[in-house]
Amino acid sequence: MTDDLADAAARPTPVRLRSALGALPEYTPGRPAAVRDGLTAYKISSNENPFPPLPSVLDVVRDAAGSVNRYPDMAVTALTEALAARLGVPAARISTGPGSVGVLDQLIRATCDDGDEVVFAWRSFEAYPILTTLAGAVPVQVPLAPGARHDLDAMAAAVTERTRLVLVCTPNNPTGTTVGAAELDAFLDRVPSDVVVVLDEAYLEFVDAPDAPDALAVHEARPNVVVLRTFSKAYGLAGLRVGYAVAHEPVAAALRTSALPFGVNSLAQAAAIASLDAADELDVRVKELVAERERVVAALREQGWDVPDQQANFVWFGLGDDTAAFAAACEAEGLTVRPYGTDGVRATIAETEANDRLVEVAGRFLAARP
Numbered sequence: 001m002t003d004d005l006a007d008a009a010a011r012p013t014p015v016r017l018r019s020a021l022g023a024l025p026e027y028t029p030g031r032p033a034a035v036r037d038g039l040t041a042y043k044i045s046s047n048e049n050p051f052p053p054l055p056s057v058l059d060v061v062r063d064a065a066g067s068v069n070r071y072p073d074m075a076v077t078a079l080t081e082a083l084a085a086r087l088g089v090p091a092a093r094i095s096t097g098p099g100s101v102g103v104l105d106q107l108i109r110a111t112c113d114d115g116d117e118v119v120f121a122w123r124s125f126e127a128y129p130i131l132t133t134l135a136g137a138v139p140v141q142v143p144l145a146p147g148a149r150h151d152l153d154a155m156a157a158a159v160t161e162r163t164r165l166v167l168v169c170t171p172n173n174p175t176g177t178t179v180g181a182a183e184l185d186a187f188l189d190r191v192p193s194d195v196v197v198v199l200d201e202a203y204l205e206f207v208d209a210p211d212a213p214d215a216l217a218v219h220e221a222r223p224n225v226v227v228l229r230t231f232s233k234a235y236g237l238a239g240l241r242v243g244y245a246v247a248h249e250p251v252a253a254a255l256r257t258s259a260l261p262f263g264v265n266s267l268a269q270a271a272a273i274a275s276l277d278a279a280d281e282l283d284v285r286v287k288e289l290v291a292e293r294e295r296v297v298a299a300l301r302e303q304g305w306d307v308p309d310q311q312a313n314f315v316w317f318g319l320g321d322d323t324a325a326f327a328a329a330c331e332a333e334g335l336t337v338r339p340y341g342t343d344g345v346r347a348t349i350a351e352t353e354a355n356d357r358l359v360e361v362a363g364r365f366l367a368a369r370p
């Protein structure tokens, strides 16, 4: 937030606003990349794809821009059908939205009445407590297990009669760890079938763990499982806002009912279809990013960092009380990373130069640490 906006938020007003707003976690400003003489600055705090849009995707977006005087297709027909064909599921099981954050918002509103509970790991994706609280539901945050992994036993134990939704983020943002297929199955056996379980796979394309779950197969076998995916990360369309859920028909229909009309704009629809058509080309980029991730993780471990298995397009530094100091050290070298209180720092795998610099800064930081 800029100072102006912060001042405006603090100004007294006679207007009554919802009390839930006061309970929201404080907004942490996403700073622009720091600028330093002779040093290219990199913003590696938002897990964006460093590759620019493919020419084929840009062409389609340019064409679609010629019709922005018209409303988009409200039913998102062509994209829904393209996704259904690619995933091998009926189109009626797909519901799109403005980013998978938008779809998750719809899902919380479609499942939770006031005071109902949403269970998720913590730390996990920062949008979870915000969307839950805004919907009038209650976040139930279950601490991660050692190794920065989901504690699925504790999450199953946290389910009560008020629970309507459980969010499983795999790979987990910000710690980069996945849940295993077998432990997920055992967990799902313990969750009542009237509670919706979301598998948030925003980083699916970057996963190469052999024991990772096949979320679509899990969904197929269980009526309460919803798979959430996005075009923002691997497909590089973060600025256009488009994501989707795969859910059994009644849930998918509820998602469409609770959606903001025309939430997925026409440029996003066109770009998403073009990206599915260019999946092989995009996959080459994903593989490059995964190779870079592995290179960075190996270098950090070599330096002595204890890095958990990383399966997304970022690396997690579990720094504890050194979180702010490490973020400042990165900032001083032109790298804007994402600090999380006194838990740690998340840094996105980006351009090779940024990755190299991250490893350098991390090495120096560790060497200087008492």
Ligand SMILES: *Cc1c(COP(=O)(O)O)cnc(C)c1O
Residues within 6 Å of the ligand: 047, 098, 099, 100, 101, 102, 125, 169, 173, 200, 202, 229, 230, 231, 232, 233, 238, 241, 242, 243
């Ligand atoms: C980035 C991200 C999303 C999706 O974001 P959208 O841009 O709204 O599609 C969803 N879940 C997690 C865990 C993420 O990190």
